[in-house]
Amino acid sequence: MMEEQRKLLIVDGMALLFRAYYANAYGGYIRRTSTGIPTNAVYGFFKYFLDAVQTFKPTHVICCWDMGSKTFRTEQYSGYKANRPEAPLELIPQFDLVKEAVASFGVPNIGFAGYEADDCIGTLAGCFGQEMQVMILTGDHDMLQLVSGQVSVIIMKKGASNYAVYTPEALLLEKGLTPQQFIDLKGLIGDTSDNYPGVKGIGEKTALKLLLEYGSIEGILENLENLPKGVRTKISADLEMLHLCRDLARIRCDAPVACSVEDSCWNPDTDTVRSKFVELEFKGLLGELRWIGAAVS
Numbered sequence: 001m002m003e004e005q006r007k008l009l010i011v012d013g014m015a016l017l018f019r020a021y022y023a024n025a026y027g028g029y030i031r032r033t034s035t036g037i038p039t040n041a042v043y044g045f046f047k048y049f050l051d052a053v054q055t056f057k058p059t060h061v062i063c064c065w066d067m068g069s070k071t072f073r074t075e076q077y078s079g080y081k082a083n084r085p086e087a088p089l090e091l092i093p094q095f096d097l098v099k100e101a102v103a104s105f106g107v108p109n110i111g112f113a114g115y116e117a118d119d120c121i122g123t124l125a126g127c128f129g130q131e132m133q134v135m136i137l138t139g140d141h142d143m144l145q146l147v148s149g150q151v152s153v154i155i156m157k158k159g160a161s162n163y164a165v166y167t168p169e170a171l172l173l174e175k176g177l178t179p180q181q182f183i184d185l186k187g188l189i190g191d192t193s194d195n196y197p198g199v200k201g202i203g204e205k206t207a208l209k210l211l212l213e214y215g216s217i218e219g220i221l222e223n224l225e226n227l228p229k230g231v232r233t234k235i236s237a238d239l240e241m242l243h244l245c246r247d248l249a250r251i252r253c254d255a256p257v258a259c260s261v262e263d264s265c266w267n268p269d270t271d272t273v274r275s276k277f278v279e280l281e282f283k284g285l286l287g288e289l290r291w292i293g294a295a296v297s
Helices: 013-023 040-056 072-076 094-104 117-128 141-146 168-175 179-189 204-214 217-222 229-237 239-249 270-279 289-296
Strands: 007-012 060-064 133-138 151-156 163-166
Touching (some): 007 013, 007 117, 013 094, 013 151, 060 117, 072 239, 094 270, 117 141, 163 168, 168 179, 217 239, 229 239, 270 289
Parallel strands (some): 133 151
Antiparallel strands (some): 151 163
């Protein structure tokens, strides 16, 4: 039986860290410690992180991370994310720093080589969703495929404390699609950010029309003869790529990761966190520890 009072927040660590880096590197200024270590992304990460915890009040928190650029998807399709630039030099040392700071809160850092953070998030959401409500904090709309009765996706929008929360009902109302149809949509139109093409010549407008009429890629393929000749020809010519792109888009929910309910409890030791923030020279965030202490006392 689901316990309504327990809520897990799964944080998409890379999404927050990259967002924080670029938001806090405006004009070329990079925040650094007195010894010269860049910390702008870590500082911004915790502004986002603490705001979300205060806003959504989880009882459990986990943070998921990518573990390198090589995954099973790059083995499936060599062009996958091949258009991504290298991480900025000032960001590289912050990858370890942010995980150390997350750990100071007693929050588990989860990742697995060969899988993306998305797959770890999907796997943990499925596991924890059997016993509590799950909230996924991200800026990545690909996560919308994970929405279910037990799992909501929180999309960070521009501006402080500005979130869009998606449940199955909200998703259908705003986007007109089910979570599964988001995967099929990517199969049809591809993803320029992740660098896979979809069906050549099929745009979002056409793809949405097809999905609304036929429900799924399977439904579309079963009705190929009923489609306009131009659309039918494009899909028929790119069937292999269609199936590959849908597979690339699908978040795996069977990644080899696990975390216990006990280990994910939100119960930070304020002295440990304060020590880490002092070390990182995050004076502006020390005040946040007052409400953290109140929340766990």
